[in-house]
Every structure is written in structure tokens, then in C-alpha cells.
Amino acid sequence: MALPWADEPGPPVTVGRDPAREEAERELSKQIYTQHEPGLLRRLWNWLWDRIFGALESAAFHTPGGWVGLLVIAALVIALLVALRLRLGALRTATGPRAPGAVFTDRPRTAAEHRAAADEHARAGRWTPAVQERMRALVRSLEERALLDPRPGRTANEAAAEAARPLPAFTAELSTAATTFDAVTFGSLPAAPADHDRLRDLDERLRHAKPDLTTTAAWTAP
Numbered sequence: 001m002a003l004p005w006a007d008e009p010g011p012p013v014t015v016g017r018d019p020a021r022e023e024a025e026r027e028l029s030k031q032i033y034t035q036h037e038p039g040l041l042r043r044l045w046n047w048l049w050d051r052i053f054g055a056l057e058s059a060a061f062h063t064p065g066g067w068v069g070l071l072v073i074a075a076l077v078i079a080l081l082v083a084l085r086l087r088l089g090a091l092r093t094a095t096g097p098r099a100p101g102a103v104f105t106d107r108p109r110t111a112a113e114h115r116a117a118a119d120e121h122a123r124a125g126r127w128t129p130a131v132q133e134r135m136r137a138l139v140r141s142l143e144e145r146a147l148l149d150p151r152p153g154r155t156a157n158e159a160a161a162e163a164a165r166p167l168p169a170f171t172a173e174l175s176t177a178a179t180t181f182d183a184v185t186f187g188s189l190p191a192a193p194a195d196h197d198r199l200r201d202l203d204e205r206l207r208h209a210k211p212d213l214t215t216t217a218a219w220t221a222p
Helices: 017-028 040-062 066-095 111-123 127-144 156-163 168-185 193-208 213-220
Strands: none
Touching: 111 127, 111 193, 127 156, 127 168, 127 193, 156 168, 168 193
């Protein structure tokens, strides 16, 4: 026998807002819902790509010619940077003695200053720097007398060859001085007191030597 109230609907079941939200979060956190989602690194990469590509796309949209115009501008910018880099490199080479084997490697100093430095090193028995400073005094003195054009990056052998033109009588001694300088500076050979004395003597005699004007005129003639 059926009860008269058996088919009547019961009171509705209600769940509070907070319990329902917590239950939904628990359900959505199950692996079945997240196993196909991209990882954190993938999501970060997608975000960066969207920003970069969006910026490029916006630039192309506002650039005459679209993507082609943007590529032309990028090529021009790269060419400008390359030209600027080459130009700055050339300026550094022209303004600073950075060539391998250069006689002068620091700020410009007078021949008198180099001689004083050479004497100080010699008194202390530091023969390698004494020889180096004496050679620099010799070359600087020739520049100060206009027998050599001041040129950053000049090597000792170049200075000797150029100085031998107006001073041909000193050709062999200048070549020996350049060889000594290179040996103690770049060949790691120790200098001896005799090396410094020989350079000092040459420096003193060159200070009073008169250049061969006929040889100089022939050298400078076009």
C-alpha cells in the first residue's frame, strides 16, 4: 500500500556559499583537470612571446611598408652600429699608442722626463726600465727636434729606421738600440748596466748631432 506522501517532493537541499566554493576548488584541483595544462615555464614563455610579438606587430603596423619597412629600419640601425664601432676603433688607434711593440705606452712625456726616469731606475739598479726610459728619451728628443714626426704607436725599429734618414751616421747604433729595447721589453731578456750606458751615450751624442739636410730634403720631397 502506497503511502499518500511518498510521491510528494521533499524540501530542497541547500548548501552555503563558502562550502560550495571550497567543494568546487577541491574538484577543480584534481589532476584530471590540470594534467593537460602547460607548465609554469611554458606559460612564462608564452607570456613573453605574446608581449614581444605584439610589440613587433604594433611597430610593423605603424611603420610604412609594414614588416618590410621594419626590417629595412633594423638593417639600417645594425649598419649604423657597425660603422660606429669601426669608427671608434679607428679613433682609439689614432689617439692611443696601442700597437704591439710601441715605444710609448702611457701619457705623453718630454724627453727630459724620460731621462730623469731612466736615471732614477739606473741609480736603483733597475736596468730594464732604465733602458726602456732611455730609449723613450732618445725617440722623444728626436721628435722635439722635428727630426721625427710625433706618431703614436711607432715601434723602436720604425723610429730607428726613420731617424737614420736625417742622421745616417748613426744608422747602425740606432738599429742596435731598437733591438736592445725590443729584447728587454718584449723578449723578456734582462738588461745589463752596459745596455743602459750605451743608450745613454747614444742619446747624448744624438742631442748634439746635426742632421744631414740634403738627406732630409730628399726624404721629404714628393
